[in-house]
Amino acid sequence: MNLLQFLFILALSVTVIAEKKSYDGYKLYKVVPKTEKEVEILEEIRDARFADFWNEYFKVNDDVRMLVEPDLQLVVQGRLMHAGVQVSTIIEDVQKVINKQLTPIKDPSRSSSFLSYDWEAYHDLNAIERWLDELVTEYPSIVSPVTMGYSVENRTIRGIVINYNPSRDKPAAIIEGTLHAREWISTAAVTWIIKEFLTSNDEDVRAMAENLEWHIFPVVNPDGYVYTFTDDRMWRKNRSPASFTSCAANNVSDDMSNGVDLNRNFDFEWMTIGASNNSCTNTYAGPSAASEPETKAISNYVLNVKEKADIVYYLSFHSFTQLFILPYSHVTNVTQFPADNHDDLVEIAINSTQKLSERFGTHYRVGIAAEVLYPMGGSSFDWAKAYGNASISYLIELRDEGQYGFLLPPEQIIPNNLEIMDALVEMDKSTKRLGYYVPTSAASTSIYSLALITLAVLSVNLFN
Ligand SMILES: [Zn+2]
Structure with a gap:
């Protein structure tokens, strides 16, 4: 490999690394809204796109999980604390947990x-x-x-x-x-x-x-x-580019529009x-x-x-x-x-x-x-x-x-x-x-045959 080829491959790998979304320093928070007012505050945070919520909807007393990037953590925590909403940190560094999913500690047992x-x-x-x-x-x-x-x-x-x-x-x-x-x-x-x-x-x-x-x-x-392996671990949808648009108004990257939620389609x-x-x-x-x-x-x-x-x-x-x-x-x-x-x-x-x-x-x-x-x-x-x-x-x-x-x-x-x-x-x-189907396989037939044989033996004994 000459120097030019080496630099080309290096540049390629840097591009690939740069493209993969990092969740370094992202935190996962848990909030359990106690009142309708607290639900509204969460909706406010969602609408402002200050957090990526893992729940689509919020209900009083139901757990809510939200993923917050490092730059927005103070804002989100401040907003919640100001309103008296209790928040706890579930995952301190999301990227570390992502890495662990792919490189588990091997346990021979x-x-x-x-x-x-x-x-x-x-x-x-x-x-x-x-x-x-x-x-x-x-x-x-x-x-x-x-x-x-x-x-x-x-x-x-x-x-x-x-x-x-x-x-x-x-x-x-x-x-x-x-x-x-x-x-x-x-x-x-x-x-x-x-x-x-x-x-x-x-x-x-x-x-x-x-x-x-x-x-x-x-x-x-x-x-x-x-895509969850190559680019973004948190991707949910398919990868359809058909509805690609600017997502600036939603405060998320435009790439978010490259996909349809298949379980809504x-x-x-x-x-x-x-x-x-x-x-x-x-x-x-x-x-x-x-x-x-x-x-x-x-x-x-x-x-x-x-x-x-x-x-x-x-x-x-x-x-x-x-x-x-x-x-x-x-x-x-x-x-x-x-x-x-x-x-x-x-x-x-x-x-x-x-x-x-x-x-x-x-x-x-x-x-x-x-x-x-x-x-x-x-x-x-x-x-x-x-x-x-x-x-x-x-x-x-x-x-x-x-x-x-x-x-x-x-x-x-x-x-x-x-x-x-x-x-x-x-x-x-x-x-x-409940009668949805009648088993017919050898596994079940053998049990039935056994039952029939037992019955036959029993009746022979009875009639003797
Ligand atoms: Zn699902």
Whole structure:
């Protein structure tokens, strides 16, 4: 390499480093507004763009998380203190926590690798795609690769279908991960579910894996996910440049307008509530319903699956707050528009979250979005319920309750995944008990055969 080439490469790497957004010295604050007046002060800070709020809406007594850059910390703290609002610092230096997510302290007792993948750190899109390839090679008769469609930047939205005994007809289930780019625990949980379906010896996990045809997509927003690694860890939306504009009025960088919130873009109650028509915000719903290729890819995929089989489950994994959210999300009161099987959805979610809490005592709440979060239109799981006829459709907000939020430390990946698997097993038991599908796999048939043989033996004995 000559000097010129060296300088060129150096300049390139400096550019790359300079482009990546640093969160050095950023602090994460927690505020719990005690009165409507305190809610108004938070709204004032939000409207002045002095902080990046991790909650879209504020309610009295509900925790609020806000990320504040170093230059604005005195202003924000001063405003809150002046109004008598209590504020505590949750993360002193956000960049340090971001770095820790990628370079965890290795603990051999927690080793969890499966082929080239593990759950001791968060992994980028290349690592996930490499692993999906390995699964197809290792389990050729069970795992097939599948393409859902293409992203704005023309990345393939890749997933796998897990189908034990493909010759036997069975109902379908769809798992969608990482619709929101920065919610990395979603990716880690969905990949774990794949691992469990392929390797677990637990009878209930086996039954769940084998009785359904699973369509699993760890990252449905690949452009956004890649962007959280290369440019901005806190990116949420896709990377559509179609609504690019100046964001000076919003006091955020113009780059904020390069993206649509995919969980507001679905053609179900689009832009009716809890969404923005301003591309400089994190909840920008897009120029029209289902305008985004990622949204179209998911919608078309669900409709194709629906043509061939009943969809029992549609699970959309997000973070954070620890919630099982039931359809529908646009109403402010469940009586306005309850899902046709609302009571079952509640019962199954309550059973699942109770089971979840047994392992580590983690508490999840259950309800429609208006009850546990805030109402919103245009979400994927509502759409999948309404148009995909998915019997059991949930949006699951994973760990934590806001201590680290999107920056959940890697040590919590495995505990998060273990308890979520407990919840899914219980979900499947309750769903079967309520008659949503009849198990047909070898795993369950063997139990039934055993019961029949026992009965036969018993009757022979009776008649003797
Ligand atoms: Zn989300």
